[in-house]
Amino acid sequence: MADYIVEMRHITKRFPGIVANKDVTIQIKKGEIYAILGENGAGKSTLMSMLFGMYEPDEGEIYIRGKKEIISSPRYATQLNIGMVHQHFKLVSNYTIAENIIMGIEPVKKALGIFPYVDIKGANEKIARLSRQYGLEVDPKKVISDINVSVQQRVEILKMLYREAEILIFDEPTALLTPQEIEFLLKIIKGLRDGGKTIILITHKLEEIKKVADRCAILRRGELIDVLDVQSTSTKEMASKMVGREVSFTLDKTPAKFRDVVLDVKNLTVTNEDKFQVVKNVSFSVHGGEIFAIAGVSGNGQVEIADAIAGLMKAHSGQILLNGKDITEYSIRKRTLEGIAYIPEDRQTYGLILDFTLEDNLALKNYFKEPFSRKGILNKKEFETYGEKLIQAYDVRSGQGNRTQVRSMSGGNQQKAIIAREIQQDTPLLIFVQPTRGLDIGAIENIHKQILAERDKGKAILLISLELDEIMNLADTIGVIYNGQIQKIADASTLTTKEVGQFMMGVKNENDKDGREVKD
Amino acid sequence: MQEKKKKGNLLVRFLGNEKYQFLTIPLFAILISLLVGAVVLLLLGKNPLDAYVNLLQGSGILPKAKYAGGKSMLTDFFSFMDCWTPMIFASLSVAVALKTGLFNIGVSGQMLAAGFITTITVGYSTLSAPIAKPLVILVAAVVGALVGGLIGFLKYRFNINEVVSSIMLNYIIEYVVGFFINTRYVNPISRQSQTVSSEARLTLSGTKIGDLKFDIPLGIILAVIVVIIVKYIFDRTVLGYELKAVGSNQKASRYAGIPVGKNMILAMMISGLLAGLAGASYYLGYYASIQPKVLSSTGFDAIAVAILGHSNPVGILGSSFLINIISKGSTYMSSSLGVDAEIASVITGLILLFAACDMYIRYRVDKAKENLDKKSERRESHE
Numbered sequence A: 001m002a003d004y005i006v007e008m009r010h011i012t013k014r015f016p017g018i019v020a021n022k023d024v025t026i027q028i029k030k031g032e033i034y035a036i037l038g039e040n041g042a043g044k045s046t047l048m049s050m051l052f053g054m055y056e057p058d059e060g061e062i063y064i065r066g067k068k069e070i071i072s073s074p075r076y077a078t079q080l081n082i083g084m085v086h087q088h089f090k091l092v093s094n095y096t097i098a099e100n101i102i103m104g105i106e107p108v109k110k111a112l113g114i115f116p117y118v119d120i121k122g123a124n125e126k127i128a129r130l131s132r133q134y135g136l137e138v139d140p141k142k143v144i145s146d147i148n149v150s151v152q153q154r155v156e157i158l159k160m161l162y163r164e165a166e167i168l169i170f171d172e173p174t175a176l177l178t179p180q181e182i183e184f185l186l187k188i189i190k191g192l193r194d195g196g197k198t199i200i201l202i203t204h205k206l207e208e209i210k211k212v213a214d215r216c217a218i219l220r221r222g223e224l225i226d227v228l229d230v231q232s233t234s235t236k237e238m239a240s241k242m243v244g245r246e247v248s249f250t251l252d253k254t255p256a257k258f259r260d261v262v263l264d265v266k267n268l269t270v271t272n273e274d275k276f277q278v279v280k281n282v283s284f285s286v287h288g289g290e291i292f293a294i295a296g297v298s299g300n301g302q303v304e305i306a307d308a309i310a311g312l313m314k315a316h317s318g319q320i321l322l323n324g325k326d327i328t329e330y331s332i333r334k335r336t337l338e339g340i341a342y343i344p345e346d347r348q349t350y351g352l353i354l355d356f357t358l359e360d361n362l363a364l365k366n367y368f369k370e371p372f373s374r375k376g377i378l379n380k381k382e383f384e385t386y387g388e389k390l391i392q393a394y395d396v397r398s399g400q401g402n403r404t405q406v407r408s409m410s411g412g413n414q415q416k417a418i419i420a421r422e423i424q425q426d427t428p429l430l431i432f433v434q435p436t437r438g439l440d441i442g443a444i445e446n447i448h449k450q451i452l453a454e455r456d457k458g459k460a461i462l463l464i465s466l467e468l469d470e471i472m473n474l475a476d477t478i479g480v481i482y483n484g485q486i487q488k489i490a491d492a493s494t495l496t497t498k499e500v501g502q503f504m505m506g507v508k509n510e511n512d513k514d515g516r517e518v519k520d
Numbered sequence B: 001m002q003e004k005k006k007k008g009n010l011l012v013r014f015l016g017n018e019k020y021q022f023l024t025i026p027l028f029a030i031l032i033s034l035l036v037g038a039v040v041l042l043l044l045g046k047n048p049l050d051a052y053v054n055l056l057q058g059s060g061i062l063p064k065a066k067y068a069g070g071k072s073m074l075t076d077f078f079s080f081m082d083c084w085t086p087m088i089f090a091s092l093s094v095a096v097a098l099k100t101g102l103f104n105i106g107v108s109g110q111m112l113a114a115g116f117i118t119t120i121t122v123g124y125s126t127l128s129a130p131i132a133k134p135l136v137i138l139v140a141a142v143v144g145a146l147v148g149g150l151i152g153f154l155k156y157r158f159n160i161n162e163v164v165s166s167i168m169l170n171y172i173i174e175y176v177v178g179f180f181i182n183t184r185y186v187n188p189i190s191r192q193s194q195t196v197s198s199e200a201r202l203t204l205s206g207t208k209i210g211d212l213k214f215d216i217p218l219g220i221i222l223a224v225i226v227v228i229i230v231k232y233i234f235d236r237t238v239l240g241y242e243l244k245a246v247g248s249n250q251k252a253s254r255y256a257g258i259p260v261g262k263n264m265i266l267a268m269m270i271s272g273l274l275a276g277l278a279g280a281s282y283y284l285g286y287y288a289s290i291q292p293k294v295l296s297s298t299g300f301d302a303i304a305v306a307i308l309g310h311s312n313p314v315g316i317l318g319s320s321f322l323i324n325i326i327s328k329g330s331t332y333m334s335s336s337l338g339v340d341a342e343i344a345s346v347i348t349g350l351i352l353l354f355a356a357c358d359m360y361i362r363y364r365v366d367k368a369k370e371n372l373d374k375k376s377e378r379r380e381s382h383e
Helices: A044-051 A074-077 A097-102 A120-133 A149-162 A179-194 A204-212 A235-243 A302-310 A332-339 A347-351 A357-362 A381-392 A409-425 A441-456 A469-472 A499-502 B003-018 B018-044 B046-058 B073-099 B107-123 B129-158 B161-187 B217-238 B238-248 B252-253 B260-286 B299-309 B312-335 B341-356 B358-382
Strands: A004-013 A018-029 A033-038 A060-063 A067-069 A084-085 A108-111 A116-120 A167-171 A196-201 A215-218 A223-231 A261-271 A277-287 A291-295 A317-322 A338-345 A429-433 A460-465 A476-483 A485-491 B201-210 B210-218
Touching: A004 A044, A004 A196, A018 A044, A018 A060, A018 A196, A018 A215, A033 A044, A033 A179, A033 A204, A033 A235, A033 A291, A033 B018, A044 A167, A044 A196, A084 A116, A084 A149, A097 A120, A097 A149, A120 B210, A149 A179, A179 A196, A179 B341, A196 A204, A196 B018, A204 B201, A215 A235, A215 A357, A215 B252, A235 B238, A261 A302, A277 A302, A277 A317, A277 A460, A277 A476, A277 A485, A277 B238, A291 A441, A291 A469, A291 A499, A302 A332, A302 A338, A302 A429, A317 A332, A317 A409, A332 A338, A332 A460, A338 A409, A338 B238, A347 A409, A357 A409, A357 A429, A357 B217, A381 A409, A409 A441, A429 A441, A441 A469, A460 A469, A469 A499, A476 A499, A485 A499, B003 B341, B003 B358, B018 B046, B018 B341, B018 B358, B046 B312, B073 B107, B073 B210, B073 B217, B073 B238, B073 B260, B073 B299, B073 B312, B107 B129, B107 B161, B107 B260, B107 B299, B129 B161, B129 B260, B161 B260, B201 B260, B210 B238, B217 B238, B217 B260, B238 B252, B252 B260, B299 B312
Parallel strands: A018 A223, A033 A196, A033 A215, A084 A167, A167 A196, A291 A460, A291 A476, A338 A429, A429 A460
Antiparallel strands: A004 A018, A004 A060, A060 A067, A108 A116, A215 A223, A261 A277, A261 A317, A476 A485, B201 B210
């Protein structure tokens, strides 16, 4: 028994309306990477939140290093050398890296023996030392708002290490990272394990588990389904256990039948607030019945292209034509009415009003139209029936149906709600940006099927994704963007993943004579 | 000890019931503040119970021991409503802005601007009552809406924070109005502006019914109607939907095609309009003149009233009623009990302070309830 550093026995946790965990028992050995796999809402995060003291279990016991503990707060969890990196980082954005890391346990020194002050210099040095030791390069003096997501994540990891955590919990650590950053992170995680730390990895990405984990517990609807040895189990088996049915990794994709051009972007240039050109002279067109995917590493201008088409950003120069009509100067509302549906990258900031109910959110693009309102007066009955209809049709799950505050819904169901709303607009053009970010296999499969179905209906689809697999699976045509410029546009069947990856890195550039050609 | 614990549990259960929390928690906040107020009164050597009874008596809710000629509990209650009316308008004004994510701290200034312009245009005219009274409401509403709209426009066009611009406007209005009153409209004896004509005044002052003399506030009827209208706007109209959307998430609103700037200006115009109505019922109703270089405290108290009422129009009707008991009843309390009127202000201040703790109280209650649930579950599992 002493072999196990963490034991959670017969854990049950209920929330109003649902049982998040039901009699779950897991045992984790010191120095292993233990993955917890499950779909959204399977209870992975809840289980680990209890280990980290954010909730207390309703039933069951937790043993740390063989000793029974009641972990009543994250502070106590920290004392037990447990650390957690949350899916959404908990950093103060106008503080420096070092200030964030030492927050709550500031090293205090005394000037002249009496006046206490925070020894930020010493902290900076200690953090620099730690970051070198674990290969997590950061500059402790940089401010959080100036660094990108993957560096912020390193800060979160350093925060745990600074607190001498032995048991490290990672909640969906790769959800926001690019493929390269994921590689790097997995290497770091392995390194930490080899350094004697125990790692708990919450994820729904099978490849990651296959790459790094030793063992893997599978949760489904709050219940522990199985604990598997990762090396001797196929990803397919893991997937079917997680979803509870056979999962097909390949989509039934029929050949595309192109119709007329729906979206025509001509020489589009977009500048950001700092007058910096983030999209440079980009031209492409999307036909009805075509999925045009833009591949690229995060931050290369792809989101700005989508924003410019939807009207959230102004085009600096160039033209955007929808069904032959110049919409470049149209307002956002007018473009929506003209026929653009937009699933934005950031579902919580842009896609939804979190304090609104589900039915109010589902009507976000219709409320001003009949029959949702007439002469400025809302028809709440219509909101209700429309919401009901979409919830049914798109299987949006929530605690209180129509009346649920969207804030309380899981990420996957929030995304389902947005997709339901946008597809239901029945517009000739649909823009999907990162439609499956942070979602689990079941949900991804579902969304991919919907995207294909819309294409087959003759809709023009602009898909922007950081997931290369997603692009390779879905796209009919691929445009690769690097540094705000389209590097290559080609029929998807003529490109390999490797080639696309090279264009994404800007290595292979047909327009650039000096570009280094990389031979396979 | 055991007994006490049980009672504590009962309280937690009572306050923990989510269905009624919107009501129980603010009331609990007020209860605490009254207890703290009682401590203050005890320190002054006064009986707090007497003091609180005095507050209710002064507001015409409980009968006084004796009344002067022409007065009764009913007349007191009418003058209570007279004072209550501007508070309702002012709190609605704050609430409309809050719902749209804006903080209108300039209600007092907007009240004064509306009150002053209305006074010199309609209040000093010789128009007859059926024309003058509606005109008072109209002019005050328009002036208030213009001042509010200006604040909204400054925010939309030049990104000037509405808190800053409305505080500055408060000063500008206060001194400009003060200057004109002192140079042109002052009554040398009262040192206030000349009183407005009774035709224009929204309160029918000293109306005799039998032996009693009533101050009948016509504005209260309008206030109740406006409460219903504001509630309807937020619950049932496209405008309300858009205002709430902008208030809770500007980015998502923009994404949905809602013109954010237009809605912010509109919200400030409505907020200003309501402040204008507050000004009319204050300067041409409860009072009939303007004291130069003074902003009324109503516009500031209204912030707390709106928060206490959760920015819900009906909630505001209740919370403004309670706050008004204290501010209105305090005059009688100080004379009858011999405590300074300032003490009443201290208690009002305390209530507002605890009202702002509303969320904290709710958090503690929910936490306590969670513990309680756990304990009882454990007990059950032992049995």
